[in-house]
Amino acid sequence: MVNISVIAFDEKDYPIIQKKVTVEKVKLFLGETIQGEIIRYEVTTLGAINFVMHKALRGGVTRSLRLDKHGKTLSSILLEMPINTND
Amino acid sequence: MxxxxxxxxxxxxxxxxxxxxxxxxxxxxxxxxxxxxxxxxxxxxxxxxxxxxxxxxxxxxxxxxxxxxxxxxxxxxxxxxxxxxxxxxxxxxxxxxxxxxxxxxxxxxxxxxxxxxDDVMSMLDFSTQTFLESSEPLSVLGNKIISANAYxxxxxxxxxxxxxxxxxxxxxxxxxxxxxxxxxxxxxxxxxxxxxxxxxxxxxxxxxxxxxxxxxxxxxxxxxxxxxxxxxxxxxxxxxxxxxxxxxxxxxxxxxxxxxxxxxxxxxxxxxxxxxxxxxxxxxxxxxxxxxxxxxxxxxxxxxxxxxxGKLKVSVGYHDGYMADAQISYGGSYALERAQLAIEIVKERLRAKNLEVEDILFDLIGTNSLFKEYVSDINPQEVRLRIAAKTKTKEAAVKLVNEVETLYTNGPAAGGGISKLVTEVIAIQSILMDKKKVVPQVEYYET
Incomplete structure (x- = not known):
């Protein structure tokens, strides 16, 4: 299980992140890497969304074969997800 | 004031x-x-x-x-x-x-x-308590359990x-x-x-x-x-x-x-x-x-x-076999293709050896080791192949890393910088325990 927080760099951008960064979109973008359920929590006062992702580490940090057993690098990957800000 | x-x-x-x-x-x-x-x-x-x-x-x-x-x-x-x-x-x-x-x-x-x-090892109930992660009873791990510590x-x-x-x-x-x-x-x-x-x-x-x-x-x-x-x-x-x-x-x-x-x-x-x-x-x-x-x-x-x-989380540590990790680098033109060729060669040899592995992972470091789905179109100048596997025994893990090492003279051209690592896996799963059962103790030393 990992958690990844998507935080607005500039707070004025939070509403669009709140609207566009959905569980469905994240699940599609991260694909096979996340084997389990994704839960989304909004923290409006911080301009942030916290995603909790189950079965993301191939067995958890203590027994994972992954080079990055903690899943720390997944946050940088998620930042690459494009969102359409025009509609 | x-x-x-x-x-x-x-x-x-x-x-x-x-x-x-x-x-x-x-x-x-x-x-x-x-x-x-x-x-x-x-x-x-x-x-x-x-x-x-x-x-x-x-x-x-x-x-x-x-x-x-x-x-x-x-x-x-x-x-x-x-x-x-x-x-x-x-x-x-x-x-x-x-x-x-x-x-x-x-x-x-x-x-x-x-x-x-915090050491609650003696208070574990193997037949009734189940792990939060796997939902299996503690008894499936039998004598592999090393420790149980309550937070x-x-x-x-x-x-x-x-x-x-x-x-x-x-x-x-x-x-x-x-x-x-x-x-x-x-x-x-x-x-x-x-x-x-x-x-x-x-x-x-x-x-x-x-x-x-x-x-x-x-x-x-x-x-x-x-x-x-x-x-x-x-x-x-x-x-x-x-x-x-x-x-x-x-x-x-x-x-x-x-x-x-x-x-x-x-x-x-x-x-x-x-x-x-x-x-x-x-x-x-x-x-x-x-x-x-x-x-x-x-x-x-x-x-x-x-x-x-009213509940405390308890981390249960247990022996969980071995991990094998072997790596080799390829550089220059067709570095990626040679690394992929090496993967196919090792897969074939492991099948022929009938080596028992619980899980195996083939990473191309620089291309897909951190994230499999995100494909870049950059043709890398160098690639490091990493083969990681989980085995029940140390012997199987050693055999696996040695099989990768033989790529030096039995694989694609100009592979170098091989590393091999075999480690014992100590894994953790969790259970919950009533807070009332865990009584803190304090002792002092004075100078």
Whole structure:
């Protein structure tokens, strides 16, 4: 299980992140890497969304074969997800 | 008018191997009341338990001696009390060793507490208790179980603080509880004032990774710049009786404390931000406001809390076979194609050998080792092939890494820089246990 927080760099951008960064979109973008359920929590006062992702580490940090057993690098990957800000 | 009481707490370590110099600077120059060293990751205690089985005087943090030698004299001269979970699997031996070091340093009249009671191995019920992760009963692991340690709350540390201990070394205690305990002690907060305990827990959570909240997990090298990371300082929290607090750092240290660095740390390793479960309280992060009140000083308010669950999480450590990891590099034109060819060759040879593996992973480092789906169209100048496998026996793991090594003269052209590693896997799963069953114990050593 990992958690990844998507935080607005500039707070004025939070509403669009709140609207566009959905569980469905994240699940599609991260694909096979996340084997389990994704839960989304909004923290409006911080301009942030916290995603909790189950079965993301191939067995958890203590027994994972992954080079990055903690899943720390997944946050940088998620930042690459494009969102359409025009509609 | 009586001046408002303010307590200043420093964070001296965010994990077992963390840097020691910033902690020494904090003790010397931070005008601190307390310094906290959080050094115990989920798996560390199982490894420490194995050490203790081999030598009853070991099983505490491997850097305990170095940290104590660097810090103790300054703690005494600046009147800073030290709290840490560096006791790991053996707080008694850690406290005894610390007393010896204090004596060698000529430090007298020190009271050193060992807080334990987290070892619940003898209380496990193999037939009825099930793991949270796998939902299987403990009995499936049989005699592979090494350790079982409950995450205790503030209670044991409070006993030691009230007894006047200068140095407190614990076993498994929830990370934020290390910070919350001195606040309850200093301000005489009630153990059922959950909003206050929630605020103190948020303070602990912001501080527990030491350098991270000061920008040590923040810089992207371009848009998010952090000044002077090479001399990154560790954080200081200053808090009043109402639980209003600031996060700051030493003026001449590197890094920065801003609402942005605090936000990232606040949501680091968190599930539901409105229900952060600890042994002391269910903390609520969902209405927190962060305000920069001066350079490198952030005010935190709006945290709250609810009644605790009455259950403690218990980490159960167990033997889980072996891990094989072998790597080889290819460079120049067709580097990627040669690495892919090597994968096919190794797969064929492993099939022919009938080698038993539980799981196997083929990574092309530089292309897909961190993330399989995200495909870049850049043709890499160099690729490192990594083959990682999980095996039941050490023999199988050794055979596997040796099979990869033979690629030197039995594989694609110009593969080089092979490395091989076989490690024993000590894994962790969790169970829940009634808090009432876990009774903290405290013993003292004096110099």
């Amino acid at each position: 009586i001046p408002e009481k303010i307590i200043r707490i420093g964070s001296g370590a965010g994990y077992s191997g963390d840097r020691i110099e910033p902690a020494v600077d904090l003790i010397k120059e931070g005008n601190l009341d307390y310094i906290i060293f959080e050094c115990l990751a989920e798996r560390t205690i199982a490894l420490a338990q194995l050490q203790k089985m081999q030598d009853p005087e070991l099983g505490y943090d491997p850097l305990l001696e170095e940290r104590m030698k660097a810090c103790l004299t300054h703690c005494v001269s600046k009147k800073v009390r030290l709290i840490s979970n560096m006791g790991a699997a053996n707080p008694l031996a850690a406290a005894k060793k610390t007393a010896t070091i204090a004596q060698e340093l000529g430090l007298t009249n020190l009271k050193i507490a060992a807080v334990f009671g 205790m709350g503030v209670e044991g540390i409070l006993i030691a603080l009230e007894a006047g201990a200068d140095i407190i070394l614990t076993g498994r205690v929830a990370d934020p509880s290390l910070f919350l305990a001195p606040l309850i002690h200093e301000f005489a907060w009630s153990m059922d004032d959950y909003p206050l305990l929630g605020k103190g827990t948020v303070l602990g959570h912001l501080m527990e990774c030491a350098g991270q909240v000061c920008g040590g997990y923040f810089a992207d090298g371009v848009k998010k710049q952090v000044p002077n990371l090479g001399n990154l300082g560790y954080p200081i929290a200053e808090i009043n009786n109402d639980g209003l607090f600031h996060i700051t750092k030493l003026k001449d240290s590197g890094g920065m404390v801003t609402p942005a660095t605090c936000k990232e740390q606040l949501l680091y390793e968190v599930h539901d931000p409105s229900a952060y479960l600890t042994p002391d309280v269910v903390a609520d992060f969902s209405n927190i406001i962060l305000k920069e009140i001066e350079k490198d000083k952030v005010e935190v308010y709006g945290a709250s809390g609810k009644e605790l669950t």
